[in-house]
Amino acid sequence: MVVPQTEPQKINFKEKSYYYIDESKNNTVCGGNKIRKISQIMKDESPSGILTYGSKYSSHCLASAYWGALNNVPVRLLVLEADDIDFSTFPNLNVSITLGADIVRIPPSEAYDLIEKEQKSFSSYFWIPGGGHTEEGLKAYRDWFGQVLDEDSSLMDRDWVALPFGTGTTALGILMAIRDQGLSMEVIGVSVSRSKDRCLEAARDLVSDEKLDLLTIDDRFAGKYGERTSRQATLRQTFLEETGILPDPIYNVRVVEYLEEEDRKNGVIINTGGQWNNLL
Structure with missing residues (x-):
């Protein structure tokens, strides 16, 4: 890209x-720093899927969903959120859903254990730390x-x-x-x-x-x-x-x-x- x-x-x-x-x-x-970072991170990768996380306002999640849609790669987004929210009311997540990404709410108080569980369950997916860090x-x-x-x-x-x-x-x-x-x-x-x-x-x-x-x-x-x-x-x-x-x-x-x-x-x-x- x-x-x-x-x-x-x-x-x-x-x-x-x-x-x-x-x-x-x-x-x-999805213009901004996240798409530039994702393009570099994924430049030499051909994954079976992408697993990453972010907030309900996350441009990183959107950039990941966009890259996945362009490359026909499934994307699973873990959204750190304490409350049971309607993802579609947050623009970045709404567009991510439209692009085909799966979104899973992760309560921040359980984030460490649940993210580790997700990484094991989707071990074939390419893992990207939040924000493309x-x-x-x-x-x-x-x-x-x-x-x-x-x-x-x-x-x-x-x-x-x-x-x-x-x-x-x-x-x-x-x-x-x-x-x-x-x-x-x-x-x-x-x-x-x-x-x-x-x-x-x-x-x-x-x-x-x-x-x-x-x-x-x-x-x-x-x-x-x-x-x-x-x-x-x-x-x-x-x-x-x-x-x-x-x-x-x-x-x-x-x-x-x-x-x-x-x-x-x-x-x-x-x-x-x-x-x-x-x-x-």
Whole structure:
């Protein structure tokens, strides 16, 4: 699967100028960082099926379902959710169902045991950790951002890159591309759920401590995954009016709120996708 490059553009928000890269434009069905990672993860694989997990808002689950539909491969999605919900009311899951994926609810309190049981029951399926948190997923964004920097050298003068931080694979790939270029650009990961300590713990799965010196985790939204506020709704509308871009209400609005609260200039914003959640 070919995932095209997305190009930086200049935007102004709250009288400040930024470079903005909209990864939601890289695919018409499920654009964003997850489809780029899945394409790299599955590049050399011919599985009998895919088994993975995510939340009810998960773009990773949708990207997995999309890859499976394109390649006629069954996909089983384990959705971590305490309540007995109607999957079809959550856009990413609704589209995943339409694409033929099977969805199983996994209560978070039983996640470890139930996921292990699923892995044994579907041992022939290719297992993908949630969010595509793998070396291959990191490589996808290391290669991508390295090419972005090569094609637009003016970005090398920016002081920072900001993006949502879930499992952190995308941010870590960007971090490694920056280190490859010998730059000192800060990578700001705005956590959408986890505490700083948990984010760093996940980062250490893929990157050693000494290479995390340029990574900053902002965890002001820790424990607030999926929460939506009237202030965020206003910020989304303002961002749309000033830039023509609507950030999704689960992931990328967190970065907009961070930038509205912080005096940050001379940076790059990465929109990682999640646009189906605009229908929530």
